[in-house]
Amino acid sequence: MGISIDVSQPEGKKQMATTEQATRTDILVVGSGFGGVGAHLYLEKEWGVKNFIIVEKESNVGGIWWKNTYPGVACDVPPQLYSYSRDIDPTPIRYPNQRSTLGYLEGLPGRHNLDRGHLRFNARVYALDYNDRMGEWTAKTKNVGTDGETEGSVYVAKFVILAAGQLDEPFVPGIIGQEVFQGPAFHTARWDHDQDLRGKKVAVIGTGPSATQLIPEIAKIAQNVTIYQRTPNWVLPRPSAEFGPITKWALKNSTKAQRLYRVGAYWLADFLLSPITSRGWSAGPLEWVARRQLRKQVPDRALREKVTPDFPLGCKRFILSQDYYPALMRGNVELVTDPIKEIVATGIVTDTNTLREADIIVYATGFHTTEFYKNMDIRGRGGRSLKEDIWENGQEAYLGVAFEGLPNLAALHGPGSFTAAGSNVIMKEHQLHLIGNMLKLLWSWKNAAIEVLPETMERYRRERDEIIRNSVLLGCDSWYRDKQTGQVVNPYGRSMWSFRRQTRRNPREDFGPISLTGE
Numbered sequence: 001m002g003i004s005i006d007v008s009q010p011e012g013k014k015q016m017a018t019t020e021q022a023t024r025t026d027i028l029v030v031g032s033g034f035g036g037v038g039a040h041l042y043l044e045k046e047w048g049v050k051n052f053i054i055v056e057k058e059s060n061v062g063g064i065w066w067k068n069t070y071p072g073v074a075c076d077v078p079p080q081l082y083s084y085s086r087d088i089d090p091t092p093i094r095y096p097n098q099r100s101t102l103g104y105l106e107g108l109p110g111r112h113n114l115d116r117g118h119l120r121f122n123a124r125v126y127a128l129d130y131n132d133r134m135g136e137w138t139a140k141t142k143n144v145g146t147d148g149e150t151e152g153s154v155y156v157a158k159f160v161i162l163a164a165g166q167l168d169e170p171f172v173p174g175i176i177g178q179e180v181f182q183g184p185a186f187h188t189a190r191w192d193h194d195q196d197l198r199g200k201k202v203a204v205i206g207t208g209p210s211a212t213q214l215i216p217e218i219a220k221i222a223q224n225v226t227i228y229q230r231t232p233n234w235v236l237p238r239p240s241a242e243f244g245p246i247t248k249w250a251l252k253n254s255t256k257a258q259r260l261y262r263v264g265a266y267w268l269a270d271f272l273l274s275p276i277t278s279r280g281w282s283a284g285p286l287e288w289v290a291r292r293q294l295r296k297q298v299p300d301r302a303l304r305e306k307v308t309p310d311f312p313l314g315c316k317r318f319i320l321s322q323d324y325y326p327a328l329m330r331g332n333v334e335l336v337t338d339p340i341k342e343i344v345a346t347g348i349v350t351d352t353n354t355l356r357e358a359d360i361i362v363y364a365t366g367f368h369t370t371e372f373y374k375n376m377d378i379r380g381r382g383g384r385s386l387k388e389d390i391w392e393n394g395q396e397a398y399l400g401v402a403f404e405g406l407p408n409l410a411a412l413h414g415p416g417s418f419t420a421a422g423s424n425v426i427m428k429e430h431q432l433h434l435i436g437n438m439l440k441l442l443w444s445w446k447n448a449a450i451e452v453l454p455e456t457m458e459r460y461r462r463e464r465d466e467i468i469r470n471s472v473l474l475g476c477d478s479w480y481r482d483k484q485t486g487q488v489v490n491p492y493g494r495s496m497w498s499f500r501r502q503t504r505r506n507p508r509e510d511f512g513p514i515s516l517t518g519e
């Protein structure tokens with residue numbers, strides 16, 4: 001059954017011609033973070049695809065784990081859960097640091113004899129155009145060099161996997177006077193390792209997960225750290241990072257132990273953490289646990305009040321830490337809650353006209369999270385733009401994977417598929433399963449492209465509305481919400497198991513063929 005869809009070109013939007021010089025490939029993967037590396041594994045080992053190219057704008061695989069190198073950067077999900085099921089990370093530690101997580105990704109191709117020849121580094125896809133006649137995509141790239149960008153290769157692909165990530169583009173707020181600051185100023189995701197923080201006065205703007213990992217580390221060496229907090233966050237205790245010697249040995253050496261730990265952690269996350277988004281059974285007890293840690297670690301009542309959140313747990317991405325509150329108690333750390341008025345040459349001035357001097361400013365201010373594919377112009381059927389036309393009423397993708405109007409394209413970690421209560425690698429693996437089913441269906445058809453059905457999207461929208469209506473996600477501002485419209489773009493909002501079930505539905509019910517106009 002086909003879908004009847006108008007493929008006429010809107011005025012002024014001509015389809016890009018397939019150039020003579022273009023490199024043809026069956027599948028083009030955009031990005032080589034966890035999603036892109038996972039796609040590489042699945043393409044070669046599960047789907048038997050030989051002709052594919054992975055384009056990455058950085059000079060290495062790793063995505064956020066390549067770019068975030070600030071002191072204290074770590075993953076607050078156990079490595080056994082934050083890895084792919086056919087390559088469980090054996091690192092015998094409860095929470096891996098950035099080096100270890102990046103090492104896992106860098107080592108994955110070698111462990112599975114994957115062909116690294118598919119990878120193209122320092123190449124940024126800036127335009128993706130669908131060709132209605134041929135049912136294929138043309139991708140234009142820029143070569144990324146130290147001196148800037150130059151026009152790069154053009155690829156023509158039958159299918160595109162967008163693994164471009166969401167926490168990619170650092171967000172630095174525009175603050176009056178920031179250009180006159182005389183010292184170094186940089187974002188957590190662009191850490192300047194040339195700067196020695198020892199004995200310096202450091203200002204940190206923001207108190208999200210990145211800031212709360214960073215602050216305890218730099219407070220040990222800086223002369224003083226001034227933290228500018230706009231909103232306090234929920235902080236849950238993080239169990240000790242170290243395992244006992246027997247568990248350590250078992251996790252390092254036994255695949256059975258790794259699997260067991262993975263399954264246990266999966267169900268614990270689904271049972272305990274996942275219900276908080278819908279204010280389920282564990283929300284109250286976990287808030288109590290967080291408050292208890294706060295009372296124990298922050299005896300100063302005034303400071304405690306300043307860091308007590310006034311929104312329900314789960315509304316923002318919660319924090320797991322056992323050393324953030326103790327860092328606030330140090331003599332060389334000050335928490336400032338007065339709003340920032342301006343930045344001057346020597347420091348930061350708040351609304352009370354108080355100047356606090358700083359040698360270095362760190363922006364721990366998050367990412368452009370709700371502008372998916374920010375620097376990419378994506379045009380689907382009939383030359384319709386994803387951002388201007390298809391997403392006119394808000395950003396959405398079926399299970400974070402499929403888009404109306406973009407045939408033969410699938411995303412990893414598109415809108416609505418983030419989880420704060422489990423492992424985003426597992427969410428991606430569930431999505432890879434769905435993408436595999438889409439590909440099988442596509443290959444079973446002749447002369448057609450594959451696209452999510454309008455009725456599937458209708459059903460998905462109804463379900464998503466219900467998830468959001470029954471959640472705490474509208475109870476505060478967060479990076480999950482579009483800044484202009486307030487639309488909740490993430491997270492998924494239910495358990496990993498529920499997501500697994502959704503991604504394993506019969507694809508014949510949810511996807512349909514799009515006829516190629518050139519055939």
Ligand code: NAP
Nearest residue numbers: 074075076173206207208209210230231317364365366479
């Ligand atoms: P974030 O959660 O978006 O936090 C940004 C912080 O900057 C917030 O405290 C925010 O305050 C503040 N801020 C933004 N604009 C500001 C302004 N104009 N003035 C003052 N403060 C401002 O960013 P993040 O900490 O980098 O974390 C982003 C995501 O990365 C996390 O949610 C998580 O998913 C991921 N992450 C994961 C791990 C891990 O261990 N797995 C570690 C780090 C990060 P408001 O709250 O008021 O907006």
